[in-house]
Amino acid sequence: MKKQTIVIASLFILLLLFVGGSYFYKNADHSVTGEKTTALMRPHAFVLGNPNAKTTIVEFFDPACETCRNFYPFVKNILKQNPDKIKLVFRYAPFHTDSYYVVGMIEAARLQGKYLEAIEVIYKYQDKWASHHTPNIGLIWSFLPEAGIDIEKLKDDMKKPEIDALIKQDIADTKTLGVKATPEFFVNGKPLLKFGFKELQALIESEL
Numbered sequence: 001m002k003k004q005t006i007v008i009a010s011l012f013i014l015l016l017l018f019v020g021g022s023y024f025y026k027n028a029d030h031s032v033t034g035e036k037t038t039a040l041m042r043p044h045a046f047v048l049g050n051p052n053a054k055t056t057i058v059e060f061f062d063p064a065c066e067t068c069r070n071f072y073p074f075v076k077n078i079l080k081q082n083p084d085k086i087k088l089v090f091r092y093a094p095f096h097t098d099s100y101y102v103v104g105m106i107e108a109a110r111l112q113g114k115y116l117e118a119i120e121v122i123y124k125y126q127d128k129w130a131s132h133h134t135p136n137i138g139l140i141w142s143f144l145p146e147a148g149i150d151i152e153k154l155k156d157d158m159k160k161p162e163i164d165a166l167i168k169q170d171i172a173d174t175k176t177l178g179v180k181a182t183p184e185f186f187v188n189g190k191p192l193l194k195f196g197f198k199e200l201q202a203l204i205e206s207e208l
Helices: 002-027 036-040 066-081 099-110 115-124 137-147 151-157 161-177 197-207
Strands: 046-049 055-061 086-092 184-187
Touching: 036 161, 046 066, 055 066, 055 161, 055 197, 066 086, 066 115, 066 197, 086 161, 099 115, 099 137, 099 151, 099 161, 115 137, 137 151, 161 184, 184 197
Parallel strands: 055 086
Antiparallel strands: 046 086, 055 184
8 A cells, every 4th residue: 555655645746746747848048049140041042031020930941841731821811911010031942852942942032032922833743743752853843833933043043052052051950950841930039839730820829
C-alpha cells in the first residue's frame, strides 16, 4: 500500500512538472533576437503590404511545398483585411528536390515586375510539376507565360550571380534560425510554436 502511494505521488509530481514546463515554455519569449534578427530580415527580401507596417510576418517557403501553397491565400487574405497594419516578407527555404531552380525562376520574374504573378502560377500548377517522387521542373516553362513573363529574358536573368547569392543567403539564414520545414512563420520575430491556420491567425492578432 505504501509503495503504491509512493508511485502515485511520483506520477502526480511528474504530471505537475510536465504541465508547469509546458506552461512556461508556451509563455516564454521565443522571439528572434541579437544576430539572428539580421538573418530574419534581409534587404533583398520581397515585401508585400505596407512597408511601414508595425506587424511583420516573415515566411520561409518552398515553391514545391503543398502546405505553403495552401497557406498562401490564407495569409494574403489576412493582409487584405489589414491593408496598412501588416506586411509579409518572403524568404526562401528550397528543401525539396530542384526547388532551388524554381526559386531562381521566381527571382528572375521579379526583375520583370512579375514576382507575385510567378508565385501564383507556380502554385496553381504545383500538382503537375512538383511530384515529390519525380518532379518535372521543365513543365513550369509552359505555365509562366500565363503570368505575362518573357521566358527568354527570364532564362538570361536566372544566370545572374546576384540571384544565386541571394538564394544561398536565404538557405544560410534557415540554418541560423533553425528552420527545418516549410512554411515557417515568424510574426514580429516570434516563431509560430504550434502550427496551424488558427494558431497563425491568433499570433498575428496578438501582435496587431
